[in-house]
Amino acid sequence: MPIRLRLSSTAKPRAPGSRHPAATRLALIVAGLLAILGASAAEDWAWDLPPGFPVPQVPAENPMTKAKVELGRRLFFDPRLSVTGAYACASCHDPARAFTDGRARALGATGEIHPRGTMPLVNVGYNASFGWANPEIRDLEAQAEIPLFRRGPVELGLLGRAGEVMQELENDAGMRAAFQQAFPEIEKRFSVLHVRRALAAYQRTLISANSAYDRYVFYDEKEAMSASARRGMEIFFSDRAGCAGCHPAPLFMSPAVYVGIAAEPRFHNTGLYNLDGEGRYPEGGTGVFEHTRRPGDMGRFRVPTLRNVARTAPYMHDGSIPTLDEVVLHYASGGRNRGPAGERAARNPFQSAELKAFELSARERGDLVAFLESLSDEAPPYSANSEGGDRSISSRR
Ligand code: HEC
Ligand code: HEC
Structure with missing residues (x-):
């Protein structure tokens, strides 16, 4: 029996300015309060988790949305996020190997050897800290800073090049649309903060339970x-x-x-x-x-x-x-x-x-x-997640 992990829509879109019957007014007030409390993600996202799995904690400032997860997925595989233009998160975190690379120690974009091995990312949304031994990195949004920018060793090597890379992404019509959908209410969409938030949202969906x-x-x-x-x-x-x-x-x-x-x-x-x-x-x-x-x-x-x-x-x-x-x-x-x-x-x-x-x-x-x-997992749970669009993540296809 297949274990399904569904990202289901829970709210119907409302036409702006339309009149609501009195009976739904209270519901709307409640929905509004929830939105103020930071639960607005519920409009677009519902965790439908495998049995035995707890609900992941999501930071209030980065609610889950389908569009953000999809943007994060694209960025995770995008080699424009590296100094050489030929390396991505997925170069080290290969989905077929549960997001590791088969190496004892990781190999960076410029050929530097990392002192430690690439970590698997399955169920990474449940971590209390990130990295093999770093007590200070407490969320995925903060973690992304390390592979993108840190030297000694270089992973993706974007230190000093963030502006350039953001411009490159902005010049791409597909990326413009993806950022627009992921961060609709924000003026300055092409920022490292948004890259980090989208990557984090995507990684929270990498549930292994099959x-x-x-x-x-x-x-x-x-x-x-x-x-x-x-x-x-x-x-x-x-x-x-x-x-x-x-x-x-x-x-x-x-x-x-x-x-x-x-x-x-x-x-x-x-x-x-x-x-x-x-x-x-x-x-x-x-x-x-x-x-x-x-x-x-x-x-x-x-x-x-x-x-x-x-x-x-x-x-x-x-x-x-x-x-x-x-x-x-x-x-x-x-x-x-x-x-x-x-x-x-x-x-x-x-x-x-x-x-x-x-x-x-x-x-x-x-x-x-x-x-x-x-x-x-018998089939990578995450592979079904790489097609994009409004879909189900099936952990067993
Ligand atoms: C005291 C806590 C503790 C106990 C008990 C423990 N482990 Fe571990 N395990 C760890 C830690 C910490 C690491 C990572 C150590 C490192 O990399 O230096 C680890 C790593 C591993 C790994 C390697 C995973 C990887 O991705 O590299 C395997 C496999 C493993 N443990 C299996 C077991 C088994 C089987 C047992 C019981 C016989 C066990 N562990 C008991 C703490 C524990
Ligand atoms: C050069 C190979 C390499 C690249 C490229 C890379 N990583 Fe990693 N990743 C690693 C290594 C090595 C670690 C373990 C680092 C440590 O703590 O020593 C790691 C750890 C992580 C962790 C922590 C996992 C955990 O369980 O604590 C996350 C999350 C992560 N990487 C996400 C990413 C993202 C997102 C990208 C792209 C922006 C990326 N990585 C790019 C090698 C890489």
């Missing part, structure tokens, strides 16, 4: 998951393995923010390295420490989603674990704690207390990997 796991759990399709994957699920949610403490269902990441639930960013050290016996991680991958310079923040990273994890190899912030089997080994051994010569070193002093070595037979290891593989 895996064998979803069919098994939410649609009661008993045969959706293999016996091995079902055994792996038991292990994943067991106290022995403890995975769900940090990767809870249904999003398999944490912390999550949604309507009614606020959460502060959280980060964990999973014991990938201990270079100096005092917990040091390699340069460029020191985690929250890079931002706070507090010793206890060394090696602390955000918990990434495990949805589509079979498509996002290699793993961890630096792509240093090539396969899911090896990720499972890393956890079962209580953190691989790699020393300076690649040897196993002592336990990292900052390693999360929740991470302890646990017994896992060869068969159970295979089962746990089979479970992780069952979290992949």
Whole structure:
């Protein structure tokens, strides 16, 4: 049974100046009040989410509209948003790989290597913070600033070129129409702020909820998951393995923010390295420490989603674990704690207390990997979203 994610119209257009029967007057007053309260998006947008999924939090100043999502989608794939004219968000965030790139570390428009790997964007609208280890970026609108403009390394490399790029977009009749529809009430439409807002609106629609796991759990399709994957699920949610403490269902990441639930960013050290016996991680991958310079923040990273994890190899912030089997080994051994010569070193002093070595037979290891593989969407949910227009996003076509 297909899981549908519909973007449905909930309000009929009204002719300006038309007279309304008295009976609808109260409704209009209520609608007006809601609009004042920032809920005007409801006129154009309704989340129709898969079972088990909470409603994403949307900033009041950037309500969801179909036109804005469509503009954001176009911008996400548009190479004019790069210094070379040949690179886009999607060059690193490839929809076919759950918006990652298959590289251990990302490659920027000008050939610079990023110190960390490209993150998946599925369900990114639920994040409490953005980036592997940046506690300060709290919404998608702010995040977009980084790939567009930051140097060291260059991602898209538009620093100092924003005016030029905006002009280029404005010269394109198709883009003029798209910006006009997305930001109808605003004079100065071609601004970086609007680019960021449209990109954010688009990314909030990238919902992943169409895996064998979803069919098994939410649609009661008993045969959706293999016996091995079902055994792996038991292990994943067991106290022995403890995975769900940090990767809870249904999003398999944490912390999550949604309507009614606020959460502060959280980060964990999973014991990938201990270079100096005092917990040091390699340069460029020191985690929250890079931002706070507090010793206890060394090696602390955000918990990434495990949805589509079979498509996002290699793993961890630096792509240093090539396969899911090896990720499972890393956890079962209580953190691989790699020393300076690649040897196993002592336990990292900052390693999360929740991470302890646990017994896992060869068969159970295979089962746990089979479970992780069952979290992949069968068809990218987002691909149906790339046609544009007033449509449904079908997470399974
Ligand atoms: C050069 C490759 C590259 C390009 C181009 C790129 N990104 Fe990224 N993206 C990354 C990397 C690497 C990270 C992780 C950065 C970090 O925190 O270390 C990331 C992280 C993100 C995140 C945070 C995800 C999360 O779960 O926290 C978002 C959102 C994002 N990118 C959106 C975009 C958008 C929108 C664009 C286009 C304007 C874009 N990216 C262009 C490589 C890229
Ligand atoms: C204490 C919290 C915590 C626990 C418990 C935990 N994880 Fe993680 N997990 C993380 C963090 C943090 C990362 C990212 C670490 C990094 O990149 O340095 C991660 C990364 C991963 C990744 C790589 C994802 C990617 O896109 O690169 C996989 C796979 C994974 N965990 C699976 C598991 C499994 C399976 C278990 C149980 C055996 C588990 N995790 C237990 C916090 C946790």
